[in-house]
Amino acid sequence: MITYEDRRLRALAEDGRWHELLAAYRQGRAAAVAEAGEETAAALAAPLGHLIAYAAPPELAVRLFDRDGGEGTVAGVADHDAGPLWEVLATRHSWLRLAPLLGPAPVRRLVAHTRVLLGEDLSYGAEPDPEGVPLRLEPWEAAGWEEAARVREYLPGGGARSALLTLPANREGLGEVELPAPAARTDGRLDGARVARALDELSALAPWAQVVCVRGQAPLAAALLARGRRVVGGYLPFALAYPALVRAAAVGRTHGCAHGRLRLWRALAAMAGADGSDGLNGPQGLDRGEVNALVERMRCFTWQEPAAGLHHLHLALEDPASGVAWAVSGSQEL
Numbered sequence: 001m002i003t004y005e006d007r008r009l010r011a012l013a014e015d016g017r018w019h020e021l022l023a024a025y026r027q028g029r030a031a032a033v034a035e036a037g038e039e040t041a042a043a044l045a046a047p048l049g050h051l052i053a054y055a056a057p058p059e060l061a062v063r064l065f066d067r068d069g070g071e072g073t074v075a076g077v078a079d080h081d082a083g084p085l086w087e088v089l090a091t092r093h094s095w096l097r098l099a100p101l102l103g104p105a106p107v108r109r110l111v112a113h114t115r116v117l118l119g120e121d122l123s124y125g126a127e128p129d130p131e132g133v134p135l136r137l138e139p140w141e142a143a144g145w146e147e148a149a150r151v152r153e154y155l156p157g158g159g160a161r162s163a164l165l166t167l168p169a170n171r172e173g174l175g176e177v178e179l180p181a182p183a184a185r186t187d188g189r190l191d192g193a194r195v196a197r198a199l200d201e202l203s204a205l206a207p208w209a210q211v212v213c214v215r216g217q218a219p220l221a222a223a224l225l226a227r228g229r230r231v232v233g234g235y236l237p238f239a240l241a242y243p244a245l246v247r248a249a250a251v252g253r254t255h256g257c258a259h260g261r262l263r264l265w266r267a268l269a270a271m272a273g274a275d276g277s278d279g280l281n282g283p284q285g286l287d288r289g290e291v292n293a294l295v296e297r298m299r300c301f302t303w304q305e306p307a308a309g310l311h312h313l314h315l316a317l318e319d320p321a322s323g324v325a326w327a328v329s330g331s332q333e334l
Contacts, residue, residue, distance in 0.1 A: 018056040026073035033072035046081035053088040062101040080253045082160035087256035090114035113258035117150045131285045133265045143239040151257045165311040167244035168302045174234040179223040194273045201267035206248040209330025218301035218316035221327035233303030241300045
C-alpha cells in the first residue's frame with residue numbers, strides 16, 4: 001500500500017499533481033479493501049487521504065468522498081488519520097466553497113456543522129438540518145471557548161493539535177464540598193421515556209464515561225459517581241461546560257467535534273422533552289426554544305477526582321423545572 005511517506009507521492013504533492021494523487025489514493029484503497037477489508041484499507045489509505053483533504057484544491061479534495069472511482073475507493077465518514085478526513089477538509093475551506101461540491105449527505109452534514117463550530121452562520125442559504133440542530137451557534141455555545149480551539153488544528157504532513165478534554169481543568173473557583181449520601185438512581189421505567197432517552201443520548205455522547213440520573217439536585221447525582229463524599233467541586237455556567245461536552249464525543253480519532261455538537265443537542269433536547277419524539281414538533285424534531293430555555297435554567301456542578309486521566313469529565317446537570325439531575329463521569333488516558 002502506498003502512503004504519503006512514499007517519496008514519489010510527496011513529490012507529486014509538491015508539484016500540485018493532485019489528480020495523480022487522488023488516483024493513487026483510490027487505487028491503493030481499493031486494492032487494500034480487496035485484500036484486507038474495509039477497516040484495514042481505510043487505515044492504510046488515511047495518511048494520503050489526509051494530505052489530499054488538507055492541501056488539495058477543494059474541487060479535488062471533495063472527490064475523496066465521491067463514488068465515481070468505483071468500489072472500495074471512497075472515503076467514508078469513519079475514515080481517519082489524525083482525525084476524520086471530512087473534518088480535515090472542513091477546517092480548510094469555507095462552506096461557500098464546499099457547499100456546491102459536496103455530495104454524500106452524511107459527510108455534507110458533518111462538514112456543515114464543523115463550519116458552524118468554526119463560526120460560520122449557515123442558517124441562511126444552507127439546507128435545514130434534518131434533526132433541527134441550528135446551523136449557527138447559539139450565544140451559550142460561543143461564549144465558553146475561543147474559535148480556534150473548537151476543532152482540531154490539523155497539520156499538513158499528518159497529525160493534529162487539539163485541546164485536552166479536562167473538566168474541571170483545575171481548582172480555580174472550586175472548594176471543598178460534602179456531597180449528600182447517594183440516593184437511588186432513576187431509570188426510564190420510573191420516570192418515563194424522556195429520562196430514558198436522555199440517558200441514552202448522554203451515554204452516546206461520552207461512551208467511555210458513566211452516566212446516571214436521579215430525582216434531586218446536581219450534587220446528589222454527583223454523589224452516585226464520585227469516589228468519596230468530600231470532593232473539591234463547585235458550580236459553573238453551562239457555557240463553560242459546553243466545550244468539554246462537545247469534545248467528549250470526539251475523544252479518539254474516528255469522531256470529530258461535529259459529532260459532539262450533534263449528540264449534545266440530541267441529549268439536551270431529550271432532557272428538555274423537546275426532541276420531537278411525541279410527533280408534536282414537526283418534521284425537524286427538536287425544539288430549539290425549549291433547549292435554550294433548559295440551558296438558561298440549568299445548574300451545573302463539577303468536581304475533581306484524585307486519579308483523573310488526561311481526558312476527564314466530571315459533571316452533573318440539574319434541571320430545576322423537572323427536579324431531575326444527570327451526572328457524567330469518566331476519564332481516559334491518551
